[in-house]
Amino acid sequence: MNDYPDVPDEVLTVVSAVCTALPEVVEERAWTGIRWRIRSRTFAHVLVVEPGRPEAYAKAARLSAPATVLTFRSEAPELDVLLRSGPPFFRTPWGEDTVGMIVDEFDPDEVRELLTDSYCLLAPKKLAAVVDRPT
Known part of the structure; x- marks a missing residue:
């Protein structure tokens, strides 16, 4: 097992409830944190990142203090808006x-x-079509 901190319950509860309500989703422990998959594709991953570890996450997020990080998939134009917003x-x-x-x-x-939205990008079209997407 790894020695990374556990994801705070208040974050995990919300993310898990959203993800597991979607069709055919599997929740599993990742190398650190928890991830949600549709078939073999990860559409969400939540973990605690500390300054310098895991190094790739800490560098990308420019962290100077521990933080809980969620990764997910997006596509243009929303992807561009999210990344430009900082x-x-x-x-x-x-x-x-x-x-x-x-x-x-x-x-x-x-x-x-x-x-x-992340789920719908990776799920088979038949499953994505039955999802009630927030507006």
Whole structure:
């Protein structure tokens, strides 16, 4: 097992409730934190990042203090808007469509919308079509 801190319950409760309400989602422990997958594709991952570790996350988020980070998928034009808006959003090094978000303080409705969109990007079209997407 790793020695990374656990994701705060208040964050995990919200993210898990949103993700597991979607069709055929699997929640699993990741190398650190928790991730949600549709089939073999990860559409959300939440973890605690400390300054310098995990190094790629800490560098991308430019952290000077520990923070809870959520990564998810997005596409243009929303992707561009999120990344240009700056904190709490940041570009990750894991693909052009992956966004990081510091979630120490967050709007549950915004998180629901972002995660639902992320799921719909990766889910088979048949599953995505039955999802009630927030407006």
